[in-house]
Amino acid sequence: MSNEHSQPLTGRAALITGGNRGLGLELSRAFVSAGASVMICAREGDALEAAGRDLSALATGGQSVVWQKCDVADFAQLSSVVERSLREFGNLQVLVNNAGVYGPFGLVEDVDWVEWVKAVEINLFGSVHAIRAVLPHFKTQRYGKIIQISGGGATNPLPRISAYAASKAAIVRLIESVAEECQEFGIDANSIAPGLLNTRLLDEVLVAGPDKVGKQFYLRMLKQKEDGGVSMTYAAALAVFLASAASDGITGKLISAVWDNWPVWPEHIEELRRSDIYSLRRITGRDRGAGWGDK
Helix, strand or coil: CCHHHHCCCCCCEEEEECCCCHHHHHHHHHHHHCCCEEEEEECCHHHHHHHHHHHHCCCCCCCCEEEEECCCCCHHHHHHHHHHHHHHHCCCCEEEECCCCCCCCCCCCCCCHHHHHHHHHHHHHHHHHHHHHHHHHHHHHCCEEEEEECCHHHCCCCCCCHHHHHHHHHHHHHHHHHHHHCHHHCEEEEEEECCCCCCHHHHHHHHHCHHHHCHHHHHHHHHHHHHCCCCCHHHHHHHHHHHCHHHCCCCCCEEECCCCCHHHHHHHHHHHHHCCCCCCCCCCCHHHCCHHHCC
């Protein structure tokens, strides 16, 4: 098997936020295994260092793994991470915005407002900060890959988890907008819906209990915990694909790691460019056969 297929990220460098645990760590492992040099950042220092040493053991000749403590809600801290990445690697081709939190659970009028705002700062502002920090470099080199981890809150209402839902929906529209802004620079920006994962976020839902998150959602998450959830390898494989040259030209899309047949998408680049498929759009009455609602 050629190196292009076994390690499609050879020679590339990536910054992965929230790369120290859960899906972020799975993504980081997949990137290192695919040949990339990786910078991971997160708020928890001990877990971050442990993850960094774990990833370093996977690296082979020519690869580097570095890590730096960072709160993505702080633009100055993220800028420092990007600057160090460029010093360590000499370049940077990929940004993976993975850091995120659920935020407070409960009815929107009852939840702690400070915690609600903090969730938006991490999920939405943190993603914007990272994008703003890498774009000058990406535009100068006229190439780059922005990969945004989305979630169920982007496409479905999530009662009692409103900060998460609002910020995740905003993130997808942000990526669609950035994709259009960056078309002339050879920069691709896409969002990933990873599926229902068994991570610490799910554990937070179960700890909060049905009174906070709602009985129906709680039972759904409990069943997911018991069933094992979706494997994180799906999202990791899609992220590697989006970080590689194989996906060049695919941009502005929300892609399901589990349900979309993304490996064949490079064969349909022009159709993807011309169409609004795999993007957020309003559903009209006509779309659902209710002709009374549209003029």
